[in-house]
Ligand SMILES: NC(=O)C1=CN([C@@H]2O[C@H](COP(=O)(O)OP(=O)(O)OC[C@H]3O[C@@H](n4cnc5c(N)ncnc54)[C@H](OP(=O)(O)O)[C@@H]3O)[C@@H](O)[C@H]2O)C=CC1
């Protein structure tokens with residue numbers, strides 16, 4: 268067997284980070300070499316509940332982690348401000364980032380792309396790792412050729428920090444490749460309660476629902492005279508994202524640029 272891919276996971280105590288640590292630990296071609304966590308600096312991960320047998324050090328200082336640990340890939344599942352710093356630092360140390368964290372600005376994505384190209388190493392930033400969600404986005408992009416009236420409803424658990432979701436933003440971006448910017452609804456419509464019509468992305472409306480009990484769900488609604496089309500995807504658990512994380516780790520090793528969105532690396 269070839270040498271395993273050496274991986275650092277940032278955000279290991281989080282809902283996604285925990286799942287990613289398990290994925291790395293259970294994949295023979297992967298090796299967990301460290302984790303980055305703002306708490307528990309210097310402690311072994313195995314000392315935390317739920318991580319028995321994972322004998323890697325926790326680093327709170329990102330620079331210190333990359334200086335001390337030889338790694339091929341960083342998996343980041345944190346928050347946008349931190350994820351951006353982690354990604355930038357990883358690239359500067361020649362470590363390939365696989366980033367699931369959502370909420371980066373266009374400028375940040377552009378800056379990270381330039382850095383990856385300057386360093387000539389791969390980086391994958393994927394707002395959604397679930398294959399079904401990628402298909403939902405691609406089908407929506409296809410449908411937009413025929414339907415130019417579209418509204419996106421994304422529904423998530425109530426612990427989610429960013430709104431709209433990264434998936435909803437990516438969906439709108441993909442649809443906008445097949446739809447010109449245009450206002451929807453009545454030209455004189457008025458919100459009697461602010462926000463009633465949702466966020467506005469080139470005239471498309473994005474509605475964010477947050478409820479306990481939900482995981483990650485999205486429907487894209489298209490309407491035309493006398494008909495409608497609904498494209499929906501549901502993630503019922505975080506395991507649904509892990510096959511995408513695995514493919515991303517394998518693929519990032521072969522890239523020399525930044526790829527934004529899993530649709531670009533799936534056949
Ligand atoms: N691409 C995809 O397929 C998916 C992406 N996501 C995205 O992944 C990210 C994580 O989601 P999820 O696991 O649900 O979130 P959680 O809140 O469960 O986990 C976030 C982790 O980041 C850490 N963190 C928070 N703030 C900071 C900070 N200032 N500095 C360092 N670490 C920090 C948290 O540590 P602490 O406990 O100390 O706060 C925690 O370990 C989100 O951006 C989410 O949108 C989620 C699901 C799928």
Ligand SMILES: O=C(O)C1=N[C@H](C(=O)O)C[C@H](O)C1
Pocket residue numbers: 369394395396423424427428429431432433434435482483484
């Ligand atoms: O925070 C989440 O849970 C999720 N975040 C991602 C997003 O913002 O699109 C992916 C998925 O929807 C779950």
